[in-house]
Amino acid sequence: xxxxxxxxxxxxxxxxxxxxxxxxxxxxxxxxxxxxxxxxxxxxxxxxxxxxxxxxxxxxxxxxxxxxxxxxxxxxxxxxxxxxxxxxxxxxxxxxxxxxxxxxxxxxxxxxxxxxxxxxxxxxxxxxxxxxxxxxxxxxxxxxxxxxxxxxxxxxxxxxxxxxxxxxxxxxxxxxxxxxxxxxxxxxxxxxxxxxxxxxxxxxxxxxxxxxxxxxxxxxxxxxxxxxxxxxxxxxxxxxxxxxxxxxxxxxxxxxxxxxxxxxxxxxxxxxxxxxxxxxxxxxxxxxxxxxxxxxxxxxxxxxxxxxxxxxxxxxxxxxxxxxxxxx
Amino acid sequence: xxxxxxxxxxxxxxxxxxxxxxxxxxxxxxxxxxxxxxxxxxxxxxxxxxxxxxxxxxxxxxxxxxxxxxxxxxxxxxxxxxxxxxxxxxx
Numbered sequence: 563x564x565x566x567x568x569x570x571x572x573x574x575x576x577x578x579x580x581x582x583x584x585x586x587x588x589x590x591x592x593x594x595x596x597x598x599x600x601x602x603x604x605x606x607x608x609x610x611x612x613x614x615x616x617x618x619x620x621x622x623x624x625x626x627x628x629x630x631x632x633x634x635x636x637x638x639x640x641x642x643x644x645x646x647x648x649x650x651x652x653x654x655x656x657x658x659x660x661x662x663x664x665x666x667x668x669x670x671x672x673x674x675x676x677x678x679x680x681x682x683x684x685x686x687x688x689x690x691x692x693x694x695x696x697x698x699x700x701x702x703x704x705x706x707x708x709x710x711x712x713x714x715x716x717x718x719x720x721x722x723x724x725x726x727x728x729x730x731x732x733x734x735x736x737x738x739x740x741x742x743x744x745x746x747x748x749x750x751x752x753x754x755x756x757x758x759x760x761x762x763x764x765x766x767x768x769x770x771x772x773x774x775x776x777x778x779x780x781x782x783x784x785x786x787x788x789x790x791x792x793x794x795x796x797x798x799x800x801x802x803x804x805x806x807x808x809x810x811x812x813x814x815x816x817x818x819x820x821x822x823x824x825x826x827x828x829x830x831x832x833x834x835x836x837x838x839x840x841x842x843x844x845x846x847x848x849x850x851x852x853x854x855x856x857x858x859x860x861x862x863x864x865x866x867x868x869x870x871x872x873x874x875x876x877x878x879x880x881x882x883x884x885x886x887x888x889x890x
Numbered sequence: 891x892x893x894x895x896x897x898x899x900x901x902x903x904x905x906x907x908x909x910x911x912x913x914x915x916x917x918x919x920x921x922x923x924x925x926x927x928x929x930x931x932x933x934x935x936x937x938x939x940x941x942x943x944x945x946x947x948x949x950x951x952x953x954x955x956x957x958x959x960x961x962x963x964x965x966x967x968x969x970x971x972x973x974x975x976x977x978x979x980x981x
Contacts, residue, residue, distance in 0.1 A: 668950070
């Protein structure tokens with residue numbers, strides 16, 4: 563391996579304590595990531611990326627893959643600025659959750675492309691994606707499942723014919739091995755996904771890893787497929803940005819000196835967002851949180867009591883139900 | 891619909907998306923500076939919210955909303971234009 567191939571590159575993500583955690587890869591690993599991911603997406607005359615280039619997904623799909631293919635990639639910096647769509651025949655758009663609030667506004671422009679391909683990553687696919695597919699026949703969408711630590715693990719496709727229907731199971735990419743759950747697990751068995759991969763990042767620059775417990779809770783549906791059910795930790799992705807809700811609760815409770823609990827909520831713009839509950843909270847407490855935080859919640863809810871489970875821990879399930887029902 | 895009504899609607903939308911019922915803004919306050927957490931995502935939420943509230947459609951190609959909806963005052967003025975255009979087209 564040349565010196566250039568061994569050059570280390572890191573991508574930061576939110577750790578369990580909220581402090582950034584760097585994940586290291588060699589240049590050769592990134593090139594391999596681009597090769598494997600590139601094989602999953604169609605050819606295009608140009609790329610248009612809404613994914614932030616400082617994150618792995620944006621870096622691979624917005625820089626490495628187009629560079630390998632010798633095509634230009636146009637980066638959207640500000641989603642409320644007019645989008646300059648390149649004048650080419652076939653366009654590939656790199657999407658994150660918030661992209662799907664923008665694309666419907668440009669359907670007439672998008673319909674003029676001979677071929678339009680979409681790749682989505684960095685968070686759940688909003689339901690608005692189906693609306694775009696319904697209006698642009700012949701468009702193909704590839705979803706990427708993965709993380710900063712693992713790179714792309716699995717994919718699934720969505721076409722016009724599937725609009726309104728259930729999502730397919732995730733299919734692992736060729737160089738990924740599912741180590742857990744075991745094949746033959748029943749649908750009721752839900753376990754954490756453990757994978758083997760040559761493309762794993764490492765938490766330190768001098769480490770090499772070949773397997774990784776992702777923290778994703780899945781149901782294994784086949785030799786190379788699974789259904790994603792949720793996370794084992796309280797990490798969410800808000801428009802591709804990882805946020806650890808335990809860290810959020812710790813930070814906010816220190817600010818207001820009261821019990822605080824955050825719960826994830828679906829968000830049509832971001833894919834996922836979160837509401838914050840403050841036990842015995844006052845409007846001044848809400849102001850204090852709004853004024854100090856980097857990660858702004860969807861809503862700050864002042865409640866008399868944050869429910870506990872029988873074991874005395876915060877009942878996040880009940881809180882999530884309250885958030886869904888918009889109960890104050 | 892007059893500018894006062896539009897201004898009330900715009901403020902209501904900003905209060906809803908920020909979750910701050912007490913949010914107050916001066917006419918010339920730049921939203922991205924004056925509204926907590928007003929990044930591009932929040933700006934998109936704001937635009938979608940006022941579109942739904944006033945039953946108008948903001949054309950991102952024709953209008954650069956970064957400038958047309960930069961302040962409370964400019965947002966009200968811009969939305970009044972959209973409503974007047976809509977009224978004129980429906981005649």
